[in-house]
Amino acid sequence: MSERTVADVIVHRLTVWGVDRVFGYSGDGINGFMGALRRSAGRVGFIQARHEENAAFMAVGHAKYTGGIGVVTSTQGPGAVHLLNGLYDAKLDGVPVVAIVGQQSRTVLGSAYMQEIDLVPLFKDVASRFVQLVSVPEQVPMVLDRAFRTARATSSPCVVIVPHDLQSAAAPDLEQEHGIVVTAPSWAAAATMPREADLDAAAALLNSAERVALLVGQGAKNASAEVVAIAEKLGAGIATSLLGKPYVDETLPFVAGPMGHLGTTASAHLLGNCDALLIVGSNDPWTEFYPPPGAARAVQVDIDEKKIGNRYPVEVGLAGDAAAALAALDTRLEHRPHGEWRSSVEAEVSRWRILAADRAAVPAVPVNPERVVRELNGRLPADAQVSIDVGSCVYWYARQLVLPPGVPAHLSGTLASMGCAIPYGLAAKLAHPGRPVVALAGDGAMQMAGAAELVTVAHRWQQWQDPRFVVCVFNNRELAEVTWEQRESEAEPRFGDSQELPNFPFAAYARLLGLEGILVDDPEDLGDAWDRAFAADRPVVIEVLTDPEVPLLPPFPAGREKADSMRKGLDAEDDAGHARALLDTYAAQEERPGG
Structure with a gap:
């Protein structure tokens, strides 16, 4: 021994x-x-x-x-x-x-x-x-x-x-003998490629379609170039899952942004009107936002063959690595001129961008949370790492933040567990201490877990090569996402005992910990707050007093029914005039032709 x-x-x-x-x-x-x-x-x-x-x-x-x-x-x-x-x-x-x-x-x-x-x-x-x-x-x-x-x-x-x-027991010196298994700490990934016949069938399906859409998930994280190449070849549009958002350049005119309940009007148009769908590395559960079954023929690429056909009736499955599978598929696809379909997709993307800007400019009390994230565009460092918590801030991230190419952004996507942003951000910072981190979190998630882990940030930040760790807290004194879910899914009014949060002075707490704290209650101060945070010599908590009544409205046409349900819930509330006015403004913007 x-x-x-x-x-x-x-x-x-x-x-x-x-x-x-x-x-x-x-x-x-x-x-x-x-x-x-x-x-x-x-x-x-x-x-x-x-x-x-x-x-x-x-x-x-x-x-x-x-x-x-x-x-x-x-x-x-x-x-x-x-x-x-x-x-x-x-x-x-x-x-x-x-x-x-x-x-x-x-x-x-x-x-x-x-x-x-x-x-x-x-x-x-x-x-x-x-x-x-x-x-x-x-x-x-x-x-x-x-x-x-x-x-x-x-x-x-x-x-x-x-x-x-x-x-604490003594470690034995292992020898090969009966009843003992001696192993090695090694692993190698399998080289996984779809079968030739499946690639041929997928190409035939896509070549025969007139209106192709791509739905791109996190499985395409190493296949960004291949995704864009296929979209260009087929004159297709691209939507992403929430987890796939960082892996497609959203500045491209045919990239419609995230799909689903928290997605964009452009992605709703793309998936609602395509006649062929190529799903790449996505297992997104928002099935009501996929094309109606039978409306689009589908091909799915996934490294995990168990996920093929898991969310949508797929005709051809390509089990394999996304980059290798798409490269092999690309050689079989016919190049087509960009026609009416691509033009309509690009028009809807342009319309969405106007709509997103208009929404961020809607007056709120005191600050519109959409503008908080929109002001980050152009200021987010090119080497940043982003973490996002679960709650209404996910909607504003999905709809308003345009990530620079190569900037990773992560959240608890499928479990959707509150409290992940600061732990995720800490892991990112410890892995890459020379890169700045931005964490977006609501006050509910911060009270649940984030405030405690700010103690860890305060304990460790002086060891980091780059001290920038910027936490933006959307403080609306409300579990806003659940409040809007009650109105939307149950046509129920807000339940104050359940939804109201005690006020917590996040910026002052940051200063108590030796960090920098910035309190924002005027939308005109947002840009300066972001600039100060990125210029600071220590981690910063930006506490923004945001309006909980800014609606979490799904994109139309699915959102039209949801808006009616929200109105029923609001009708049962006392003093819901402000929330009703904001909801009506958002709905009217959705219905506005041409953006």
């Missing part, structure tokens, strides 16, 4: 897998692992979050911003339970994360010991691809290798549970 412990083996295995930091929160169930991290002398850093859920979000953010594997750790019992939300974020958005979780000593398992939870069933759904309780020291290297390989191969979270007593 060597003098090393099992925990030392874990840390060494992490280094071989290329892990340079672990996010988490300590506790007695993981103390052996903490000791090994300390002994590693910084080879694997430990990033302490304020809560295990936020640590898990950091691991997800690390995976999203770096393309690597995020690693998170927690103690047993409540710490393990807290990881679930972040791990489900990883599962639903398809990113690789490995969780190393402590457990009570093996000698007491099954005795209802303090903080004893049966962790394998707890994680069985979220880590359905791989969850394993380690029982003996000899298992550790093999289990870790399988967790990392599975996380990478399946783009999913995997969980390794290590009992407390086992972490």
